[in-house]
Amino acid sequence: MTIVTLTTDFHGHYVGVMRGVIKSLSPATEVIDLSTEVEPFDLKGGAFILCSSYKYFPKGTVHLVVVDPGVGTSRKAIAIKTKNYVFVGPDNGVMAPAAEEDGILEVYEVGKGFLEGREVAPTFNGRDVFAPVAAFLADGGDPRELGKQLHRFERVEFKRTVGGDFVFGEVIYADMFGNLTTSIREQDIKLSGSMVVTIGEKGFKARRAETYADGKEGEFIVLLGSAKHYEISLSNGNAKNSMAARVGDKVTIVRG
Amino acid sequence: MTIVTLTTDFHGHYVGVMRGVIKSLSPATEVIDLSTEVEPFDLKGGAFILCSSYKYFPKGTVHLVVVDPGVGTSRKAIAIKTKNYVFVGPDNGVMAPAAEEDGILEVYEVGKGFLEGREVAPTFNGRDVFAPVAAFLADGGDPRELGKQLHRFERVEFKRTVGGDFVFGEVIYADMFGNLTTSIREQDIKLSGSMVVTIGEKGFKARRAETYADGKEGEFIVLLGSAKHYEISLSNGNAKNSMAARVGDKVTIVRG
Amino acid sequence: MTIVTLTTDFHGHYVGVMRGVIKSLSPATEVIDLSTEVEPFDLKGGAFILCSSYKYFPKGTVHLVVVDPGVGTSRKAIAIKTKNYVFVGPDNGVMAPAAEEDGILEVYEVGKGFLEGREVAPTFNGRDVFAPVAAFLADGGDPRELGKQLHRFERVEFKRTVGGDFVFGEVIYADMFGNLTTSIREQDIKLSGSMVVTIGEKGFKARRAETYADGKEGEFIVLLGSAKHYEISLSNGNAKNSMAARVGDKVTIVRG
Numbered sequence: 165m166t167i168v169t170l171t172t173d174f175h176g177h178y179v180g181v182m183r184g185v186i187k188s189l190s191p192a193t194e195v196i197d198l199s200t201e202v203e204p205f206d207l208k209g210g211a212f213i214l215c216s217s218y219k220y221f222p223k224g225t226v227h228l229v230v231v232d233p234g235v236g237t238s239r240k241a242i243a244i245k246t247k248n249y250v251f252v253g254p255d256n257g258v259m260a261p262a263a264e265e266d267g268i269l270e271v272y273e274v275g276k277g278f279l280e281g282r283e284v285a286p287t288f289n290g291r292d293v294f295a296p297v298a299a300f301l302a303d304g305g306d307p308r309e310l311g312k313q314l315h316r317f318e319r320v321e322f323k324r325t326v327g328g329d330f331v332f333g334e335v336i337y338a339d340m341f342g343n344l345t346t347s348i349r350e351q352d353i354k355l356s357g358s359m360v361v362t363i364g365e366k367g368f369k370a371r372r373a374e375t376y377a378d379g380k381e382g383e384f385i386v387l388l389g390s391a392k393h394y395e396i397s398l399s400n401g402n403a404k405n406s407m408a409a410r411v412g413d414k415v416t417i418v419r420g
Numbered sequence: 421m422t423i424v425t426l427t428t429d430f431h432g433h434y435v436g437v438m439r440g441v442i443k444s445l446s447p448a449t450e451v452i453d454l455s456t457e458v459e460p461f462d463l464k465g466g467a468f469i470l471c472s473s474y475k476y477f478p479k480g481t482v483h484l485v486v487v488d489p490g491v492g493t494s495r496k497a498i499a500i501k502t503k504n505y506v507f508v509g510p511d512n513g514v515m516a517p518a519a520e521e522d523g524i525l526e527v528y529e530v531g532k533g534f535l536e537g538r539e540v541a542p543t544f545n546g547r548d549v550f551a552p553v554a555a556f557l558a559d560g561g562d563p564r565e566l567g568k569q570l571h572r573f574e575r576v577e578f579k580r581t582v583g584g585d586f587v588f589g590e591v592i593y594a595d596m597f598g599n600l601t602t603s604i605r606e607q608d609i610k611l612s613g614s615m616v617v618t619i620g621e622k623g624f625k626a627r628r629a630e631t632y633a634d635g636k637e638g639e640f641i642v643l644l645g646s647a648k649h650y651e652i653s654l655s656n657g658n659a660k661n662s663m664a665a666r667v668g669d670k671v672t673i674v675r676g
Numbered sequence: 677m678t679i680v681t682l683t684t685d686f687h688g689h690y691v692g693v694m695r696g697v698i699k700s701l702s703p704a705t706e707v708i709d710l711s712t713e714v715e716p717f718d719l720k721g722g723a724f725i726l727c728s729s730y731k732y733f734p735k736g737t738v739h740l741v742v743v744d745p746g747v748g749t750s751r752k753a754i755a756i757k758t759k760n761y762v763f764v765g766p767d768n769g770v771m772a773p774a775a776e777e778d779g780i781l782e783v784y785e786v787g788k789g790f791l792e793g794r795e796v797a798p799t800f801n802g803r804d805v806f807a808p809v810a811a812f813l814a815d816g817g818d819p820r821e822l823g824k825q826l827h828r829f830e831r832v833e834f835k836r837t838v839g840g841d842f843v844f845g846e847v848i849y850a851d852m853f854g855n856l857t858t859s860i861r862e863q864d865i866k867l868s869g870s871m872v873v874t875i876g877e878k879g880f881k882a883r884r885a886e887t888y889a890d891g892k893e894g895e896f897i898v899l900l901g902s903a904k905h906y907e908i909s910l911s912n913g914n915a916k917n918s919m920a921a922r923v924g925d926k927v928t929i930v931r932g
Contacts, residue, residue: 165703167699169696171692174595174596174597175457175596176456176457176469176595176596177455177457177469177470178595179453180425180452180453180455180473181454181472181473183453184425184454184473184476184477184478184481187423187450187477187478188477191421191478194699195452196692196695196699196707197691197695198693198695198696199688199689199692201687201689204596204597213688213689214689216689217689217692220693220696220697220700220803221699222696222700222703225696233633234633235632236630236632236633236634285644285645285646286631287631287632287643287645287646287651288645291476291646292646339686339688340686340687340688341686341716374748375747375798375799376745376747376748376799377745378748387798388797389797389800390797390799390800390803430851430852430853431852432711432712432713432725432851432852433683433710433711433713433725433726433729434851436681436708436709436711436729437710437728437729439708439709439710440681440708440710440733440734443733443734444732444733444734447677451708460852489888490889491887491888492886492887492888492889492890493887493889541900541901542886542887542899543887543888543899543900543901544901544902547732547902548902
């Protein structure tokens with residue numbers, strides 16, 4: 165039994181319908197939500213969510229990703245075969261960080277031939293294009309039957325610049341507790357002790373901590389999230405609301 | 421393996437418990453969320469969600485629908501057998517548009533005999549009535565064992581009136597991007613070019629488009645949603661918030 | 677096929693990753709959401725949700741509960757074997773009411789031996805500790821292999837005091853319709869007719885009802901929820917918002 169995971173910036177019956185399409189085409193496939201809570205059109209947040217989650221699923225899993233502000237336009241629909249997984253979604257970069265981390269083997273465009281005879285609504289390719297492709301691949305279909313091989317595809321990047329005593333980056337995700345995940349990774353810089361953090365135009369002091377419970381009430385802490393990106397957290401509070409921070413905001417951390 | 425889908429205006433552990441009841445009574449049944457995001461008590465929105473989704477599931481699927489403002493009162497619990505599916509839920513009209521589209525064969529009331537020996541909380545028939553009925557039917561149970569056959573049942577309707585150069589309708593659903601689905605269908609009227617739209621008491625110009633990405637920043641567009649109902653969308657914005665629109669608002673579209 | 681249920685105060689891809697870990701370790705296990713909507717850090721609400729839901733799942737189900745404000749600290753990770761189920765989660769009391777109701781047989785701490793060779797992020801024990809333990813137990817693993825047996829563990833309690841004509845309690849849960857579940861149970865006191873209710877510092881008259889639809893517009897009613905706790909509801913309204921009530925607020929009900 166193969167698993168198809170769903171990562172989308174929509175929810176409710178739009179996701180329900182995709183589950184139905186996959187089960188109709190491939191009854192033995194198990195459909196599991198990876199996340200249906202990507203912020204609308206947030207390619208960077210979607211890329212982070214996928215990149216920090218994909219490898220916890222069994223090898224052979226098909227990861228279906230529909231964060232697709234360009235639905236119905238000329239952007240391509242693609243499938244990326246990597247060492248251990250297959251990723252299916254729009255060619256807008258959202259799958260790139262995960263696929264590149266796992267190791268890309270081949271990329272295919274979903275061509276008109278594959279979709280022939282199928283009605284495709286320009287407003288819902290998740291139902292009419294991506295779910296059928298995922299079901300086909302979960303059933304062991306050959307990705308070469310999807311369409312022509314591609315040698316270029318779109319990327320989103322998690323930007324950061326590392327200096328001697330500082331690092332520049334950006335907010336790429338905010339979780340439900342208001343913790344702010346940055347593009348800065350453990351492998352970029354080792355942070356310890358006290359530091360000055362700037363988000364957008366607001367600066368504040370923070371201290372390196374190991375767990376969310378380490379800080380004192382109202383203290384800002386910097387800790388290593390479970391995906392090994394640094395996170396900014398407010399003890400017993402909500403860093404996102406307190407700083408009026410948003411995904412995409414610039415982050416600077418200066419030691420000392 | 422049969423599928424039972426869930427469509428509810430509640431979520432969290434109330435839905436979790438229904439999953440548990442179905443799996444306890446019918447271990448081989450697969451329970452899949454169609455949508456647990458119907459607005460509270462919104463029969464019309466629930467009817468639209470079900471009607472635009474049910475047919476994407478495998479034939480034989482049992483669609484369990486609990487949008488039930490009258491829970492615990494004398495409203496009936498019913499099962500509707502259609503050409504390809506079975507619908508289980510309260511007799512308040514929420515299942516009617518989907519069941520009628522698929523073609524109704526027989527309707528049964530869930531009688532006291534079927535529920536005998538079962539404790540039924542007046543506040544949670546989803547757990548104590550509808551989930552057991554769905555599990556029974558998913559296991560191949562004969563709907564005639566539920567209770568007596570009905571020849572009348574409740575309906576909700578998607579209202580619209582079509583004239584020469586205009587159409588009257590209503591908002592029946594708002595999605596998470598603020599797009600407003602109307603009761604007006606492609607088969608009612610072909611819309612193209614520019615038009616004047618009124619929602620409630622607010623009028624504005626709009627233009628027919630094919631995809632959400634077709635409009636210019638701040639432009640209102642009218643497009644055909646994936647369920648072939650016309651939708652009103654605000655490019656790079658949120659039509660629902662911008663118009664302070666609500667499900668049930670009257671919609672008028674005048675050509676030109 | 678064993679079921680593992682998930683009860684968490686986080687959602688999105690954090691839950692998705694836990695599903696992936698369980699399916700990777702135990703492919704035949706079915707993962708079902710009990711609720712991913714516990715309020716952040718709300719041990720009492722989480723305990724109520726679990727306690728009112730666990731018994732609707734098939735015997736042998738593993739209930740995995742991650743409401744864990746102390747993640748990464750020295751609080752223990754435990755597994756509680758009860759008459760019909762196994763509960764896995766942090767030792768902070770959230771599982772106690774459910775486990776005690778079902779009848780506790782044995783409690784085990786998850787020790788370093790069991791986790792040896794496994795990387796454990798201090799910020800996400802759900803992924804690195806609790807999900808692997810649940811998969812191990814769902815596969816029939818012996819809980820004695822987890823670590824040493826415990827004879828003391830943490831509890832949360834639903835407080836109430838019953839007098840002749842009154843009862844003191846607290847709000848332990850608010851549902852999506854604004855109905856307020858109290859710690860007061862049917863077995864504590866039989867309520868009927870009219871009564872005076874106080875939530876926090878606000879008092880109002882209320883009337884005993886059987887169903888949510890029983891009240892007149894704007895009337896406060898007290899009814900027995902599906903878990904046999906008394907609930908306070910505002911007819912055609914939202915009691916939580918109307919009373920600005922919160923989980924933990926004191927509740928007094930005086931007859932007459």
